[in-house]
Amino acid sequence: MTEEEVVTRLKEAAAAKKKADKDAAEAFADAVADALLAGVKPKTVASATGYSYETIRRIARARHIEPLREPTVTSRKKAQPGGDSPA
Known part of the structure; x- marks a missing residue:
C-alpha cells in the first residue's frame, strides 16, 4: 500500500467514526427525550x-421539552428582579 492509499484510508475511517x-449521540438524545416525555424524572x-x-x-x-414540574416558590423568587439571587 502506498502512503497516499494509507492516508486516504485513514481519512475515510476518521469520517466514518465521526x-x-x-x-450514536442523536440516538441517545432521542432515547432521553422519549423517556422524559413518557414522564420519567430527569434524575x-x-x-x-x-x-449528569x-x-x-x-x-x-x-428538544424543547418543558420542565416536568412547576417552579418552586424559592426558584420563582430568585427569578424575579430583586429576588434572593446572589447575582
Whole structure:
C-alpha cells in the first residue's frame, strides 16, 4: 500500500467514526427525550444512563421539552428582579 492509499484510508475511517459518533449521540438524545416525555424524572434518566443531570437537562432544552414540574416558590423568587439571587 502506498502512503497516499494509507492516508486516504485513514481519512475515510476518521469520517466514518465521526458519523457513527454523531449518529450514536442523536440516538441517545432521542432515547432521553422519549423517556422524559413518557414522564420519567430527569434524575432517574441521569442515574440510568450514567450521564449528569446537566447533560439530561441540556438535551431536554435542545428538544424543547418543558420542565416536568412547576417552579418552586424559592426558584420563582430568585427569578424575579430583586429576588434572593446572589447575582
